[in-house]
Amino acid sequence: MRLVTTKSLKENDTLSKPVFHDNGNILIQAGIPLSQRIINRLIKLGIAFVYIHDDITKDIEVKNAITDETRVEAINTIKKEFAEIENHHIIGESLNTIHLSKNFAKVVQKILTDIKKSNDVISILSDVYCYDSYIFTHSLNVTIYTIGLGMELKFNEKQLFEIGLGAILHDVGKLMVPKEILEKNGRLTNEEFEIIKNHSRAGFDLLRNAPNISLITAHCAFQHHERLNGSGYPQGISGDQIHLYAKILAVADVFDAVTSNRVYRKAMLPHEGLEILYAGADTLFDKQIVEMFSRTVAIYPTGLTVYLSDGRKGVVSRQNKFLSMRPFIRIIEHAGARVEPYEVDLLKDRHVTIIECEARLGVY
Incomplete structure (x- = not known):
């Protein structure tokens, strides 16, 4: 495919x-x-x-990060629980959060189990779904990326569960932001951006009072927009003042945001999203986490047509677990002429690089 x-x-x-x-x-x-x-x-x-x-x-296969069953259950849980939170906020009633932690814990455990079984780099593009709301798919995608990165960092089971729960709930505070601001198609005013920024603290206040949700997990919502140089929000803290979980979430959050369709911007391809992360490495984002993230996700998704620096054209045939930025390529053209297809491992052919992607050019 x-x-x-x-x-x-x-x-x-x-x-x-x-x-x-x-x-x-x-x-x-x-x-x-x-x-x-x-x-x-x-x-x-x-x-x-x-x-x-x-x-x-036709023989190229695309592996999903999680099963369709897990994905459907996760999205339905996010939709149901987020709707209840939003409704209680609108009518001004207090929320019974006992089931909140229980239901999300179940979903996070299933995602964790699936990712462990997959034993491959993570590709969200492999899952072609249509969603009712960006916040649903974003919460799920960030959870998948975050758990994958946590596994790369050798987190134990407790840490993976904590950060996974924090990831799936990191944007829960956006339910308190008016939809006309959250989904605005155009530049936000200064006043509107200040309202958006409040979602970090609102999410933290909700989660820190929920039973069975640790304070560390609640801080995932509180700190995921903080940046290394202190330019983030809501506290403007910097460096080691930011919890490791939040530093990881910052990377996963930004990557998924720029590689997803939004009302005001088309989706970037993964390698373009990674360039944004590297541009902010050591100033906005932890460089080590960015580098580990590049090994965790499929920077060039399987099935993507690419152009190589030596004039060859091919299709990404499979991922390289050791370095996802240098996958296996099925060569189909050389210098504009069709050739009998053959495989190249870019991890071994270090002198060759990917210079362009056909999907971004809009032709195939």
Whole structure:
């Protein structure tokens, strides 16, 4: 299968992976030739990338970070619990948080189990889903990235669970922000940005009073927008004043934000998101965490068509667990001419680099 932008789709292209709604129902089935009407629907749904059938890449498989069952349960739990929190906030009633910690703990444990079983770098692009709300998918994606990074850092079970629970709830304070500000299509005013910034403290206040949620987990919500140089919020703390969990969350949070579709900006590809993290390494983000993150996620997703520095063109055929920035490439062209496909391991061919991605160019 090959990864392409929805805007580059042509009539009669065939999806290799179906498009799901977050409740688990299939919106667009795989294996059926696409009409222009269906292509337009994919674009309208805000789906940036899809996998299509391609004879040269038909044997290439994309591995999910978590199972479809876990994903559906996680999203439904986030939707249900977040809706209850939001409703209590609107009507001004106090919230019974006993079930909150219990239900999210169950989901985090399932995500943790799935990631341990996968034994591969993490690729969120491999999961083609349509979501009702950005905050639902963002909370889940950040949890997956965070747990994966925690495993790379050799966290024990208790630490993985703590940071996983903190990750899935890190943006819970945004439920207290008016939707017209949170989903504004355009530049925020200074006053609106101050309201947005309040979500960190609001989330912390909610979580620190919830039973079975540790103060460290609550600090994931409180500190995930703090930055190494003190330029973050809500406290403007810096360096070692920021908890390690929050430093990890900051990296996962920003990466998922820039690689997801938003009302005001199209999704970047993972390697572009990583460039933003490296640009802020040692000033905004912990450099060691950024470097470990680059080994945890699929910087060039499987199925992506890429151009190499020596004039060859190929498709990412599988990931390199030892260094995800240098995956295996199935070469299909050289100097513009078709060649018999063959595999190249960029971890071994160090003189060759990826210089461009076709999905970003919008052609295939």
